[in-house]
Amino acid sequence: KGCKLIGCGSAVPSLKISNDDLAKVVDTNDEWISVRTGIRNRRVISGQSHTCGAYALHYKRKQSVGPLRGKESLTTLAVEAAHKALEMAQVDVDDVDLILVCTSTPDDIFGCAPKVQKALGCARNPLAYDITAACSGFILGLVSAYCHIKAGGFKNVLVIGADALSRIVDWTDRGTCILFGDAAGAVLIQACDGEDDGLLSFDVHSDGEGYRHLNAALKENETDDELGSNGSVLGFPPRQASYSCLQMNGKEVFRFAVRVVPQSIEYSLAKAGLPASSIDWLLLHQANQRILDAVSTRLQIPSEQVISNLANYGNTSAGSIPLALDEAVRSGKVKPGHTIAAAGFGAGLTWASTIFRW
Numbered sequence: 001k002g003c004k005l006i007g008c009g010s011a012v013p014s015l016k017i018s019n020d021d022l023a024k025v026v027d028t029n030d031e032w033i034s035v036r037t038g039i040r041n042r043r044v045i046s047g048q049s050h051t052c053g054a055y056a057l058h059y060k061r062k063q064s065v066g067p068l069r070g071k072e073s074l075t076t077l078a079v080e081a082a083h084k085a086l087e088m089a090q091v092d093v094d095d096v097d098l099i100l101v102c103t104s105t106p107d108d109i110f111g112c113a114p115k116v117q118k119a120l121g122c123a124r125n126p127l128a129y130d131i132t133a134a135c136s137g138f139i140l141g142l143v144s145a146y147c148h149i150k151a152g153g154f155k156n157v158l159v160i161g162a163d164a165l166s167r168i169v170d171w172t173d174r175g176t177c178i179l180f181g182d183a184a185g186a187v188l189i190q191a192c193d194g195e196d197d198g199l200l201s202f203d204v205h206s207d208g209e210g211y212r213h214l215n216a217a218l219k220e221n222e223t224d225d226e227l228g229s230n231g232s233v234l235g236f237p238p239r240q241a242s243y244s245c246l247q248m249n250g251k252e253v254f255r256f257a258v259r260v261v262p263q264s265i266e267y268s269l270a271k272a273g274l275p276a277s278s279i280d281w282l283l284l285h286q287a288n289q290r291i292l293d294a295v296s297t298r299l300q301i302p303s304e305q306v307i308s309n310l311a312n313y314g315n316t317s318a319g320s321i322p323l324a325l326d327e328a329v330r331s332g333k334v335k336p337g338h339t340i341a342a343a344g345f346g347a348g349l350t351w352a353s354t355i356f357r358w
């Protein structure tokens with residue numbers, strides 16, 4: 001069996017936060033952010049408990065842009081993106097037999113794919129589960145969908161990349177809070193007969209050694225003194241878990257990305273038997289324009305062939321690649337038959353690339 005990518009969709013929250021808006025709550029400015037990252041705006045799910053302190057005070061009266069909707073969540077964004085992908089693919093929701101939700105910020109820590117399945121209204125209860133791999137999540141979701149199809153048994157697979165890093169950033173830390181936004185994107189991958197695979201090759205990696213450079217870890221357990229401070233013996237029952245905000249060594253992550261991403265894409269290209277010059281589009285995780293520029297220069301792919309929308313949305317983690325793909329398809333940039341080199345990279349550390357045909 002082969003497979004083809006036949007539909008895509010995306011969704012972003014209605015609350016738009018500009019660099020100037022951020023400059024009112026942390027010590028930063030539009031010039032610093034746009035020169036170092038290329039980011040000008042981001043969208044954020046509003047009304048969450050994370051939007052606290054100065055940030056909430058400043059924004060509570062801020063108007064949302066776009067059509068008014070009901071309460072937004074990661075699930076509502078994922079469902080909207082999935083519906084659009086199904087509509088483009090002309091596949092009925094009841095014909096979906098696998099849903100993969102790639103996210104590190106689910107609405108429920110046990111996973112949000114079954115919630116998405118229910119909200120989509122899938123009558124046949126297809127298998128639905130989460131994949132947690134930060135900004136590499138969507139590419140790893142594509143690869144997992146491909147493996148499920150190859151192993152047999154699945155015909156229509158929805159791969160959804162959705163994240164709301166606004167939930168886990170420290171909104172008082174100017175080094176990180178300026179980078180991220182919330183979004184969801186989805187693609188529909190369908191099994192097909194014949195050897196004409198839409199997914200031509202892939203390359204996947206993890207390196208736990210680099211974990212210290214980017215994480216949002218469970219807080220270390222209380223000291224021995226604190227254990228039992230609630231009157232319990234030997235620290236039982238244990239305290240409720242809590243997680244730290246996202247911590248990042250930006251320079252190390254930057255160096256890591258510009259080193260491993262070109263290598264991985266070169267490897268995927270070699271596996272597919274294609275030269276870099278045969279690529280129509282380079283579609284990278286939208287973390288920083290300078291990373292996009294460095295990788296495309298290394299691969300000698302002209303900047304006109306690099307898909308970039310991070311000026312409008314910032315780094316939306318697992319949502320960024322399918323969101324950028326969807327915009328490029330709907331604007332007519334990416335056309336049927338085009339060959340795309342895509343790569344994700346981020347916390348873990350993880351990184352993954354694939355060559356696929358639209």
Ligand code: ACO
Nearest residue numbers: 028032036134135174175178250251253254287288346347
């Ligand atoms: N506004 C103004 N000044 C700032 C800001 C800000 N928002 N943030 C930091 N600064 C200051 C620093 O305090 C520092 O000041 P100092 O020189 O007086 O000490 C100076 O600017 C330089 O700070 P650096 O952190 O060294 O800036 P750098 O050039 O490394 O740029 C950045 C930071 C943009 C984060 C860059 O390192 C980067 O993009 N790294 C990659 C990050 C990335 O892509 N992460 C996503 C991974 S995907 C995932 O899985 C989540």
